[in-house]
Amino acid sequence: MNKKIFVIIVTYNGSKWIEKCINSLLRSIYPINILVVDNCSTDDSVELLKQFSEIHLIQSKENLGFGKANNIGIDYALNNKADYVFLLNQDTWVFDDTISNLVVMAQNNPSFGIVSPMHFSGDEKTLDKGFVTYYNRNIEENAGKNIAIVPFVNAAAWLVSSACLQKVGGFESLFGHYGEDRNYCDRVLYHQFQIVIAKNAKICHDRKISRSFKKDLIQSKYKMLSQVLDINNTLFASYANALQSVFGLPKYFKQSYSFTFITQLFYNLVVYYLQLIFRMKVIKMTRKKTMI
Structure with missing residues (x-):
């Protein structure tokens, strides 16, 4: 029996990516519910989203930031009896079997609070530069395994179990746009759940890591x-x-x-x-x- 999966995407001026992201989800071989929380976009993101009858759109009247907007989606998913929530960035896309592979991994291992795929860059060939920095820190101890057990993975693509969400809660509201995923991972570990990367699942994250x-x-x-x-x-x-x-x-x-x-x-x-x-x-x- 299939588990009830809610994919939650927070959008803000994401018209460059959102169609590719949604279309990739619609090709998923695992049945999903798609929920988009728009953070008061000023571009044509909302107009593009409204073209997809398959999604449920929640429009915020202000930019709540990443964590608070995701919390709205998480509450909606749990109230609708979600077994798992898949948090996905607007500038990503998945493959046909991404969600299926993540769900199988999570189902077989109830101690896994967060299961994340491999994060590739927009070229679909090389690992995302941000992802590879902490993935490589644990590469030796996870060699030869189909998973990598890690203390942290960024929240660009998280499959989170309802058991984990009910115990750990949502994102901490003290954070704005950065740091909320680190804090959440710390809390997941405190509550005795594991954070893993499934090596047989992947997403692409089309971002440029800039600094100032x-x-x-x-x-x-x-x-x-x-x-x-x-x-x-x-x-x-x-x-x-x-x-x-x-x-x-x-x-x-x-x-x-x-x-x-x-x-x-x-x-x-x-x-x-x-x-x-x-x-x-x-x-x-x-x-x-x-x-x-």
Whole structure:
């Protein structure tokens, strides 16, 4: 008997990719329900989406960000008795057997909270540059296996079991556009679920990984936020890890930016760390909530 699968796509000005993404899903050999949450796009994404009678479209009146918009979709899926939710980025496409292979893997292994496919780039031949950095960290211990057990995989394509969602919950609302997947993976591990990559399933992620000082600063702050919220560590250890990032991240970026920019980065991270200390009550409450 087929499991009930809801594919959730959050869109924002994604007209460049959305038709290819949806059409690839419609060719899936596994029966699925497609739910799109549009984050108040200003291009013609909504008009394109409305051409597909097979999807359910939810239009937000504001840009909620990645996590909050996905939470809307997750709530809808669980309320409609989903067995699994497949979170998929708008700039990706799947293959005919992608979802089928993921579902079989998840069904046979109830301890797998998140099952993600191999992430290829838009050329369909090479691994996505972001994906390969953390996939390669575990490549030796996972050699010869049909899965790779990892502590983290980015949320471009996650098959998440309803059991995991009901225990772990949705994405943390303190995050904007970055860091929410790292935080979620930390919580999945805390609740004794595993995160795996299925080597017999793949998606393509058509993105260009760009960097700027502003983006690196934002991502650095969200990394520190995810560190203080990591319930796998004590509160003291979590803040100690974030303090290490205050000094470690400027060293990491020193080859990319001038001394002036690195000094500015360090100053901003010191200020942000102090803000995290002043927000410790909120941090404690959030950590306690996610431990339940």
